[in-house]
Amino acid sequence: xxxxxxxxxxxxxxxxxxxxxxxxxxxxxxxxxxxxxxxxxxxxxxxxxxxxxxxxxxxxxxxxxxxxxxxxxxxxxxxxxxxxxxxxxxxxxxxxxxxxxxxxxxxxxxxxxxxxxxxxxxxxxxxxxxxxxxxxxxxxxxxxxxxxxxxxxxxxxxxxxxxxxxxxxxxxxxxxxxxxxxxxxxxxxxxxxxxxxxxxxxxxxxxxxxxxxxxxxxxxxxxxxxxxxxxxxxxxxxxxxxxxxxxxxxx
Amino acid sequence: xxxxxxxxxxxxxxxxxxxxxxxxxxxxxxxxxxxxxxxxxxxxxxxxxxxxxxxxxxxxxxxxxxxxxxxxxxxxxxxxxxxxxxxxxxxxxxxxxxxxxxxxxxxxxxxxxxxxxxxxxxxxxxxxxxxxxxxxxxxxxxxxxxxxxxxxxxxxxxxxxxxxxxxxxxxxxxxxxxxxxxxxxxxxxxxxxxxxxxxxxxxxxxxxxxxxxxxxxxxxxxxxxxxxxxxxxxxxxxxxxxxxxxxxxxxxxxxxxxxxxxxxxxxxxxxxxxxxxxxxxxxxxxxxxxxxxxxxxxxxxxxxxxxxxxxxxxxxxxxxxxxxxxxxx
Numbered sequence: 001x002x003x004x005x006x007x008x009x010x011x012x013x014x015x016x017x018x019x020x021x022x023x024x025x026x027x028x029x030x031x032x033x034x035x036x037x038x039x040x041x042x043x044x045x046x047x048x049x050x051x052x053x054x055x056x057x058x059x060x061x062x063x064x065x066x067x068x069x070x071x072x073x074x075x076x077x078x079x080x081x082x083x084x085x086x087x088x089x090x091x092x093x094x095x096x097x098x099x100x101x102x103x104x105x106x107x108x109x110x111x112x113x114x115x116x117x118x119x120x121x122x123x124x125x126x127x128x129x130x131x132x133x134x135x136x137x138x139x140x141x142x143x144x145x146x147x148x149x150x151x152x153x154x155x156x157x158x159x160x161x162x163x164x165x166x167x168x169x170x171x172x173x174x175x176x177x178x179x180x181x182x183x184x185x186x187x188x189x190x191x192x193x194x195x196x197x198x199x200x201x202x203x204x205x206x207x208x209x210x211x212x213x214x215x216x217x218x219x220x221x222x223x224x225x226x227x228x229x230x231x232x233x234x235x236x237x238x239x240x241x242x243x244x245x246x247x248x249x250x251x
Numbered sequence: 252x253x254x255x256x257x258x259x260x261x262x263x264x265x266x267x268x269x270x271x272x273x274x275x276x277x278x279x280x281x282x283x284x285x286x287x288x289x290x291x292x293x294x295x296x297x298x299x300x301x302x303x304x305x306x307x308x309x310x311x312x313x314x315x316x317x318x319x320x321x322x323x324x325x326x327x328x329x330x331x332x333x334x335x336x337x338x339x340x341x342x343x344x345x346x347x348x349x350x351x352x353x354x355x356x357x358x359x360x361x362x363x364x365x366x367x368x369x370x371x372x373x374x375x376x377x378x379x380x381x382x383x384x385x386x387x388x389x390x391x392x393x394x395x396x397x398x399x400x401x402x403x404x405x406x407x408x409x410x411x412x413x414x415x416x417x418x419x420x421x422x423x424x425x426x427x428x429x430x431x432x433x434x435x436x437x438x439x440x441x442x443x444x445x446x447x448x449x450x451x452x453x454x455x456x457x458x459x460x461x462x463x464x465x466x467x468x469x470x471x472x473x474x475x476x477x478x479x480x481x482x483x484x485x486x487x488x489x490x491x492x493x494x495x496x497x498x499x500x501x502x503x504x505x506x507x508x509x510x511x512x513x514x515x516x517x518x519x520x521x522x523x524x525x526x527x528x529x530x531x532x533x534x535x536x537x538x539x540x541x542x543x544x545x546x547x548x549x550x551x552x553x554x555x556x557x558x559x560x561x562x563x564x565x566x567x568x569x570x571x572x573x574x575x576x577x578x579x580x
Contacts, residue, residue, distance in 0.1 A: 006367035010353070017355040097351035097412065100315040101368040102341040 003103050004111040011085075011115025020084065021119055028077040028123050035069020036130045044137065058140040059219055063148060066130070067212040070152065074212070075188070078156050081119060082163025083176040085112050086245070090171035105242040113164055113238055120156045124149065144220030151217030154230040158210050159184055161237035168241040184210075187233070268293045268420055268450040269314065273323035276309050276474075283309045285474040286323065291450055293419070296442075298461035299454040300566065301471035307454040308348060310471070311424050314452075315345045327420050341370065344418035348425050350409025354398030358389055358408055361397060362415060369416040383411040386445050388437070403434035410438070414445050421446070423453045427460060439464055458562040468562075470569050477569045485565050492517065494558040495538060497527045500551030509548060513540055528558075 015021035043062045050056060089095040098108055134140045159180070166179035187210040194206035206214075210230060216223040269291040276284040284306040291297045299307050312318040314325045316336045324331055330338040353361055362380045371379055384393050387407040392400055397408055406426065413421060426442065427435040442451065442464055455461055461468050462482055470478040470485075478485060499506070502525055511519040515532040522528045531537050538555065545552045 002373075003368055003370065006364060010356075010364050013360075014353070014355065092351075092353070093347060093349040094351045094353060096312075096315075096317055096345070096347040097365070098368070099317050100340055100343065100345045101365075102337045102370050103368060104337070 004107055004114070007108065007111025008115040008118065011112055012118055015081070015116075015119050020080065024077045024080050025123050025126065027080075028073045029126060031073035031076065032066075032070055032127055032130075035073070036066055036127075036133075039065040039069070040133070040137065058134055058138045059144045062134070062138075063140075063144070063218050064213060067148075067151075067215075067218055070127075071155075071188075071212045074152070074156050074159060075184075077123070078120060078159045079163045079177050079180040079184075081116050082160050082180065083167050083173045085116060085164050086168040086241075087171050087173045087176050088167075099245065105245040109164070109168075109238050109242045109245070113160065116160050116164070117157060120160060121153070124152050124156065141220055144218065147217040147220050147222055150222065151212055151215040151226075154217075154226065155210065155212050155215070158187070158230050158233045158237075161234040161241075165237040165241045165244070168244045187211075267291075268295075269325075269327055269452065271310070271314065271323070271325045274310060274313055274320050274325055275322040276306075276313060276318065277321045282474050284313070287471065287474070287476050288323075289469045289476060289479050291420075291452060293450055294446075294448055295467060296446055296451040296453065296465045298465035298468040299452055299471065300456060300458065300461050300468050301454075302456060305471045306474040307471060308424055309474075311345075311422050311452070311454060312347075315343055315422055316340055317345075317347075342419050344413035344416065344421045346409045346413040346421075346423045346426055348428065350405050351412065352397045352405060352408050354396070356397055357394060358397055358400075358411075359384070359393045361408065362411060365412045365415050371416050379415055379417065383415045386414065387411040387441060403430050403437070406430060406434070406438065407441070410441060410445075414449075417449075419449060421449050421451045421453075423451065425454055425456075427455065427457065435460075458566055462562050470566065472569065478565075482562060486562060492530055493533045495529050495531065495541065496522065496554065496556050496558055497529060497541065497545060497552070498554035499525050499527075499545060500553055501525070501549075503548050503550050506545070506548050506550055509544055510541065513537070513544060516541070 039062050042065060043058070046056055046061070086095065089098060099105070131140070131145050134145075162184045163176070163180040166183065167173070167176040170176050170179065187208060190205050191209040191211060191214055194202040194204075194209070196202075197205060207225065208229065210233065212218070215226055217226065267290055271290070272288045274284060274287045275282075287306070287310055289297075299310070301307055309318065313320045314327070314332065316332045316339055319333065324333070326332065327339045328342050330342070332339050353364075356364070359380065362383060363376060366376045366380060384390060387410050389404070389407060389411060392404055397405060400408065406429075410423075410426065413423065423442070427438050430438060439460065442453065453461075453464065465482065467481050468479070468485065469476055497510075507519055507521070507527065510516060510527065510529060513531075515534065515537040517530045517532070520528045520530075529541065531541075538557070542552060542555055545555075
């Protein structure tokens, strides 16, 4: 456990001594901040009549809009965090230090993943002021807000796991980035395909969708389907990463 | 310092620290290492020499568990690298070719990180980090960022990392490569200083280095061990040819011709004034004949000495191919 903590600490340190963390934070806040403004703008321009006639609520009419932007911000920023995880260690030769130290690849993968996840969590935590603003202009369901953050954690968590796997198979960070998208976008876009296919097959495909706008969390529902699906995907990609590191492909 | 006393130790039995047998690594259809076997006794410093691309790095990587072998076994302190990799990794300090340092870290923080991942008990951190810093002469730079250090210092940080947890076996891959002559000397002294009771395997393609530091060498070429012996044995015992130096007082006409006509003599080469270097078949009878010939010619024999081959000569005899670029990286 102390060993994993050491790796987590070093990982976080690595992000903040280089410009990566700051760039990613800036990018994330820029996109999500802009999205937040747009969402507020649309929400506040709803006429009082509509408020009176329909059941307008922050969960129903504002958060989904915000989540579309959060989707974009996460998709653009998180792979930038994950692409360096193992690529950089391979390129810098420090992977030899890690893999010849008395730890299992499982511990190593977990430590690096959690390190990146903590940084991601810090970035997401910076959107908390948005929710404070929401509390001022309306009356959000705070339970749903908390559930939304669980959704963020899962979405970014899957993306990070895919990115970690991609960085484990190449020492080139750009290649890792491209592989991350190649592996993740099918999960993100499968929903579109599912609607197109229709019928039961379509339902099955839709069930594999990983996207903030499809999550029920944002409506305050702790959806076990998404918990299990996303949890399994995280586990799968971390497991594959450990396998790749263990495999004889190493030169 | 004299390290030859270590050469006499029996590499068998309880004294054995590292044992490699039939270790093989094949990449696709390219053989990187083929059935390499050798043993290293506790406290020995063994040089692992060979041209670039001979398989030194691959062998060391298999020994440290970084690369899985295609066949064969490697054990450290009785633990098999494949069966109990964690036990092996606990007992080795490894400096790979490029020092495995994080450039954006402070030297002391980096060593603390290494102590943590090498599972050094927390209460010993301070003492061991202090020891490594002192042994490697890093006091002055211990609060500087590794990326800002010179190459020599970075190499020393790499060494500090390898010796930090006082591992019984040290595996150093070209610890002096890329350093300037002053730094090379420092690093060599350092290796001698830290070795103590530790077993050291050190790879190099710089032969004087092996001669200076090691008690025994393993010569590898094209993935195979071509010789394994003490440097003394290698430089005296190898080959059928030996060289003697003959120094005379005067030079009678035709002495050189007479010498080269002797049975068993390959060639005679002048070595400055009134001296000859004679390459000949090995054997004391031929030396006797040479002495007799010189004396009878009235030249006045001043000196007749057998020259020991340098490790370079031995090496060239063993490894006839020219250096080629390292292929396994």
